[in-house]
Amino acid sequence: MTEFLAQYGFLIVTLVQAGLLGLSLYFPLQAGQLSLASPGFYAVGGYVAAILLTNPAFLGLRESLGNAVFPLSWLAAALICGVLGVVVGVPALRLRGIYLALATIAFVEILRVVSLNLAITGGAVGIFGIPQAFGFQDRWQYIFLFGPLLLLTLLFARQVERSRVGRAFRAIREDELAADAMGVPPTRYKVLAFVIGAVLAGIVGAMSAPFLNTWNAKQGTFDASIAILAFVLIGGSRNIWGPVVGGALLTAVPELLRFLADWRLVINGLVLVVASLYLPQGIVGALQGGRRPAPPRRPPSVPVVVEAKGETP
Amino acid sequence: MELSQLIQNLLNGLAIGSVYAIFALGYTLVFSILGIINFAHGAVFTLGAYFTYTLVVGQFENNGLLRGINLFPDGSPFAGNPWAFALATLIGAAVAGVVAVLIERLAFRPMRARGADPLLALVSSLGVALVIVNLIQLLVGAEIYNFPSNAYGEVRPALSFELGGRTVIVRTVQLIIFGVSLVMLAVLGYVIGRTKVGKALRAVAESPGTASLLGISVDRFILITFFLSGFLGGLAGTLVGTAFGVAGPYFGVTYGLKGLAVIVLGGLGSIPGAVVGGLVIGLAEAFVPGDYSAYKDAVAFALLFLILLVRPQGLLGRAQIQKV
DSSP, rough: OOOHHHHHHHHHHHHHHHHHHHHHHHHHHHHTTOOOHHHHHHHHHHHHOOOOOHGGGGGHHHHHGHHHHHHHHHHHHHHHHHHHHHHHHHHHHHSHHHHHHHHHHHHHHHHHHHHHOOOOTTTTTTTTOOOOGGGGGGGGGGGHHHHHHHHHHHHHHHHHHHHHHHHHHHHHHOOOHHHTTTTTTHHHHHHHHHHHHHHHHHHHHHHHHHSSSSGGGGOOOOHHHHHHHHHHHOSSSSSSSHHHHHOOOOOHHHGGGGGGGGGGGHHHHHHHHHHHHHOTTTTHHHOOSSHHHHHOOOTTSSSSOOOOSSOOO | OOHHHHHHHHHHHHHHHHHHHHHHHHHHHHHHHHHHOOOHHHHHHHHHHHHHHHHHHHOOOOSSSTOOOOOOTTTTTTTTSSHHHHHHHHHHHHHHHHHHHHHHHIIIIIHHHHHHHHHHHHHHHHHHHHHHHHHHHHHHHHHOOOOOTTTOOOOOOOOEETTTEEEEEHHHHHHHHHHHHHHHHHHHHHHHHHHHHHHHHHHHOOOOOHHHTTTTTTHHHHHHHHHHHHHHHHHHHHHHHHHHEEEEHHHHHHHHHHHHHHHHHHOOOOHHHHHHHHHHHHHHOOOOGGGGGGHHHHHHHHHHHHHHHEEEEESSSOOOOOOO
8 A cells, every 4th residue: 555655646646636726727617717827826826835834034933833834824825816816807807708718828927927037936946845744754645635625625616506606607607698687796706716716726736835845937837727727628617526537537648648658748639639529528528428518509610709809898 | 218229129029020920810810710719820830940940951960750861861952042941931831831721620620510619629729739749849859950050041141230329230030030021911911802712711700601601612711721820820930940940849839829919919810900919019028128038928918918908809809799
C-alpha cells in the first residue's frame, strides 16, 4: 500500500486537484457563463499561500500560529479571490458567450504578466521552498486535504443545485431574459456563480502551493484555462460528476500514454478532437445514456452565431 | 518624447501592427462565416514559418525526426534573391492554407453536421493545435531557427535617416513586412469587395441559410474561407519568422492570443476591424516606455479588457440587437 501510494500518490492527488479545478469552472457554467478565469484565481490563491508561508514579513505570524497558518492561508486565498471575483465579475459579466470567455482570458494573461514582474511574487523565478502543509512527509498525504475539499465541494454543488439559487442559475442558463422577466435578477446570480468558482479555485491554489513546493507564473496560463475547460466539456457540463471525471481522465491520459513516449501529447490532442466529436454530452452525459442530446435550436447548416454581443443599455 | 523617437515608434508599431492585422484577418474571416474561433490559427501561423523555412534552407539541423534530411543537396532554389524568397513564402502560406482546410474538414465540419455546441468546436480546434505543435516538436525539435541572412540575397541592409540629431532606423524586414501586409490587404479587400467570390463569401457570412437557397455552395465557401485564413496566418508566420527567427513549436501561441485581442478590439467578424485592431495594438505596444517593456505583452489584453467593458462590439463592430 505504501509503495503504491509512494508511486502513484502524486498522480492521484493531481487527478483530484484537476477535478476540483474543473468544478471551479462548472459553477459559472451552471449559470450559463463561460468563464476561463479559473487558472487566474488558482494562481492568485497559490501566490497568497506562498507569500504567507515564505515571506519574511509574515515570520512572526507563522511562528505564533504554527500549523494553523495553513487553514489561514486557505481562508486568506478564499477571501482575496472572492473580492477579486466580485471586482472582475461585476463588469465582466455584462458580457456573454465568447466575449466573456475572451475577457477572462485577458484577465488571466494580465495576471500572468503582472506576477511575472512583481517583486513580491518572485518575478520569473517565482516563489520556491514553500513548506509542506502540516509537515507532511509524503506528497500523497495531500489527499487528506484535497479529498475532503472535493467531497465538500460536491456536497455543496448538490445542495446548490437543489436550492432556489441553483434553479435561478439554471433559469439564467436557459434564458436570461425570461429569467429576468420572472423576477430572477441575472447579474446578482451570475456574479454569485462566478465568485463561487473563484473562491474554489483560490482555495485549490492555496493548497497546491505547498503541494508543488514552488509557485510561479506558469501556474496560471491560457493553456491551463483551456485544459480546465476541456475537463468540464469532455467530462460533461450538466452534471457535477462531469468535471471530476473529465479532470481525472484528461490528467491521467498523458500518464497512461507514457509508453508512447514523444507521441503522447500528439495523441492527447487527438483525444480532445475525437472526444469533442463523439461525446458531445461529455463522458458522464454519455454514460447516463438514454437521453438524446437536445436537438439544435437552429438547423445545422446555419452556424451558431454568438448571441447578444453585450447588453444594449 | 522627441520627434525622432516618436517616428521610430510609429514605424515599429506600424510594421508589427500590420502583421497582427493580416494574422487576425484569418481569425475574423472564419468567425464571420462560422461564428466560431479557430484556436488552431496560432499553430497554422507557426506552420507557415516552418514551411517557408524548409523551402529556403532545405534542412533542419539539431534534432527531431527530420534531422539530417537535405531537400536540396545543391542548395535551395528558393534562396538567394528576393523573388525566390517571395515565391517560397507564397508556397509556404499556401501549404498552411491547405492545412487550415484539412482542419476544417477534420475538426469543424463533422461538428457542424451534428449541430454540436460551438464550445466543443473550440475544444476540438485546441486539440488540433496541440497535435500540430507537438508534431512540429517531434519532427524538427524545439530549437530556434533563424532564416539565413542571405535568404533574400542582396537587399540594402536598412534605411536610416537623421532627425534632430538622432538616427531613425528602419529595418529592411520592417519595410518588407509593411509592404507585403499592405499588398495583402489590398488584394483581400479587392477579392472580398469586388469579385463574385467575395460577394458569395459575404452572402454566406450574412446568412448561410439564405445563401444556400440562392444556390451558393456553403460548404465550398467555408473551405475557401479556411484556405484564405490559413494562407494569411501562414504568411504572417513567415513574416514574423523572418524578423525574429522561428522560435520553436510554441512560436504561434502568443500571436494566437494577441490575435484574439486584435479581432475583439476591432470588432469580431469585421474585416476593417481586424486591420484597425492590429494597428492599434501594434502601435500601443511600440509606445510602451522602455522601463515598462516587461509589461508589453499585457498591453493587448488590457486593451481587450477595456474595450469589452466600454464597447463590447469592438471599435468597428456592429452592435447586435438582442432578441426577446
